[in-house]
Amino acid sequence: MIEVADELARLETLSPVELRETWVKLCGEPVPNVSPKLLRLALGWEVQARCLGGPSRETVRTLDQLARGATKTAPASAGMRLVREWQGRLHVVTIGEDRVIRWDEREWKSLSEVARAITGTRWSGPAFFGLKKKVAA
Structure with missing residues (x-):
């Protein structure tokens, strides 16, 4: 310092x-x-x-989104439950008080990893679970 x-x-x-x-x-x-x-x-x-x-990766992403004005991503916060139906199956992801992401009785590093495991393709986790929204023009 x-x-x-x-x-x-x-x-x-x-x-x-x-x-x-x-x-x-x-x-x-x-x-x-x-x-x-x-x-x-x-x-x-x-x-x-x-x-x-x-700045943190999250800060850079937020600033980039604000500059482009295209989307806004809500942060996944502790205690949150995210629910998504995919191909007839309901998937529930929880964000623990320790901010650990849990799905299918496992811990995951990111929502994108969970989305990839569910769909078999690369997805933005926040977009897949509805945290990323397009900003109205």
Whole structure:
């Protein structure tokens, strides 16, 4: 954590030219056409994301969905029961208080794994169980 704080403090001392050089070294992309102040903030975010792990997969997915405005996925929360009929058979998946997914007397890593086991094909688990909805235009 000290390294992150040191790097953030160092960003405050860099000139606009040094900020641009740092951006290219850190991100490997062309420098965005923004003010030095905004570039400093963006670099600060990059430094923290790289050192502390960045946003979670769920956060990235949610932000992507919001940006596209196409779908919205409700999170599977503890205590939830998801019911889906498939080819005449009723399938009940429970999300335990420990957030473990259970179906067919087994524990699963994801809803997509369960959907794949039920259908035999690749499915989005949230879509299969009705958690992913199209956003009205």
